[in-house]
Amino acid sequence: MDLISPFTGVAVDRFGCRIVAFSGGLTIIASVFSASLAQSLPVFIFLYGVGTGCGVGLMYSPAVIIIAKYFKRRHSVANGIVVSGAGFGILSLGPISHTIINLFGWRGYLRIYGAMVVCLTLLTLLYRPYDDFHKYNSQNDINSNVKSIEMLLDNERTTNEDFNNSSKESDELHSEKKTKKKLVDWTIWKSAPFIVYVGSIILVALGFSVPMIHLVRFARDLNISSSDASLLVTYEGIGAVLGRLSFGLFATIKSLKPTILYYVGVIMTGVPMFIAAQITTYAELSVYIVSYGYFLGAIVSLQAVVLRQLVGNDKLAQALGWSMGLMAPVVVIGGPIAGFLHDSTGSYKWGFYFGGISIIFAAIVMSFLPCALRYDAQKNSNHQVIVRIEEPAANNESGLALKSTNLTNEEDKLNEENTEL
Template sequence: MTQEKRSLHKTPPDGGWGWMIVIGCFFVTVCTRAVTRCISIFFVEFQSYFAQDYARTAWIHSIVDCSTMLCAPIGSYVSNHFSCQVGIILGGVLASTGLVLSSFATSLEYLYLTLGVLTGLGFALCYSPAIAMVGKYFEKRKALAYGIAMSGSGIGTFILAPVVQLLIEQFSWRGALLILGGFVSNLCVCGALMRPISLKEDSLHYPLKREPQLDSSCSPLCQDCSHKKLCYCTTKEYHFLLKPKFIILAVSFLFLAYGCSPPFVYLVPYSLSVGVSHQEAAFLMSILGIVDIVGNITFGWVTDRRFLKKHRYCCYLIAVGLDGLCCLFLPILTCFQLLVPFSVMFGYFDGAYVALIPVITGDVVGTSNLSSALGVVFFLHAVPYLLSPPIAGWLVDTTGDYTAAFLLSGFSMIFCSILLGLAKIINRIKKNPQATVVRSSDIKQEVWTNGDVSCLNAIS
């Protein structure tokens, strides 16, 4: 009955309850991405307590990120076929349970399961549906709305990094994880804010009546499915996978995901290795987080301006490239005073491109497919997120320093930017010759809407 009474909007309202959706998504990113980043603060504690090397300890952070991204399509499925509210509330319960159980860990393998898999699955059910909901409510101010919503990752890191360090000092890492579990349970409150909305574009992609035989057991979004074959609407949901633009974007995400993870995992251990104190190392994460917020909001606002709106793609690849360039300089920064500028620059460009990921994805696939597309996008992050920290840890164990790990991370992000740039150039070259041929032609063609040439007249 609730779904039948739901009002149909021709276009996203760009305000109203949409701002409550932004606030809800903001706190979802605080409780998911910011908490995931702060797990790196536990790195040294886990390594010392369980007496393990860098590579084995790094698997904890990798599994959290991998589970979050690998299970993102599950979050999209629950959101599409049940509701965003159900997905986020369920995810909040699972993530909170995982953190609480992690406080009783007796081995790294135990943490792989509770902190890695269970908490990561909970985050997956929350993250992509919350982000997709923002795209449902905004169009004209979409980049700004996403900038504010995604800034939760930065402001959460800024606040939580020193708080988590203080909790570890006061209550040990077990007590800190227990308190974080209670904090993450607030995801259930965020889920309650996610009021569903129906857009005209949704009704065009998922018509309520398409075939005479309808099964009442199908979900409201999928009224045109038949259980005798694969669900028709599932095919419609993922038809964007064949778009060349999306394929190129998807490949670029593999390199981006590999490059962006190690700096967050190893910034604190690297800082400690060059003589920075524990409090200063945690403060570097706070600086990175607060500047991340500035990057989210300012870059989102700027790219919403009319003169830059059509150049969002270029702004995105520039931000990714500059973030990779920052990583290349990290190995030569050997004191707190030099690491502060790194945190500022890396944090700003990280916030800049993160705010544009859902915007760029939405521009490619459309608003109605955004939830499913984000599920695929975050799914593609899974394997690089899983492998990059342990590979970086193996390089640290093998070489004895962090240089190779950070250089590989930086070059991976730069390659992502170059790939997107080349795709843009090739696409433009393909279009220009066609335009040139038409302009320089000595033949005047009158073409009807069906594409047939009606007549040919020589130009005198």
């Protein structure tokens, strides 16, 4: 899912959230139904793993980006509600999937799952672009006053004709700039805050996958039954839902900045891993996994909110795509490293130490964000000074042009008076 995210960000900028999300739904449907007919394991892994993963990647980013288009003041709350759906999925789909597989087999389950995705794909058609909605309302307001506007235009027709010609030229220049816009916006990599954020999230991805992958095996090593160990995933889902909703709400408080809350989430995801390495009872492990899901939910919930503050709304799609795309290979190697440490030492505690250290380093990298913000602000201020130095020359030229036009108008008036005399 994450590996295709850079492509998804570019596609959203080019085609919009609705088309990309709808195509992702179609990809999931085709992959799931094809996988239900697979006769070999490699074919099944390719169809269900790769195909469904690509489809989910095409659907996730547009769902997050369309929220940023419509919500400004309550963006964090809306985003927290949207991403908490994954937590609800963890809580509900596990028991539902188990029941369906017992009744209809795994092939039947995949077909039923595909039918559910059909409903989800139809919902993506409701991703109405904000610009179209805004233009529609603006057009209604314009039509209500069109008669009065036409009367004013008739009184100053010659002046407006000149204005329309200049506006057409500016529109043509603006359209040429749009056509010349590159497919991939590389300018986000000139943003120091974005680079700091990407470095931090890569280290987070290296560490947070350890409990997710090795949780059940870690519980089994503590002589916990398989049924009780499987419930830990449900506890993690409960913590994730609460964390994503609550941190989205906390971010609306003026005294609590989203970047600070995100930093707290990173710290509180990494530090408890050192404590988890010493856990010996089921109760302690249950408390840890709920807190893990809760604070990891802060990272997931505030990811788009923080990126929007760092790069702006126009660059959010590709910034989110790049950050998630660079997370993908790191998530893949984090789990095997912890597994290797277990095989070498005979204990999972060293894997948890590894995960905790990587996330603590992510917090250290994130602490450089204020410096990066000051650097960008200083760079932008220097650029504005250069632009202001160039403005007087242009203003002088325009002033001379205005003076010349005024002189010609005065000469015309004098000529008219002479002819009347």
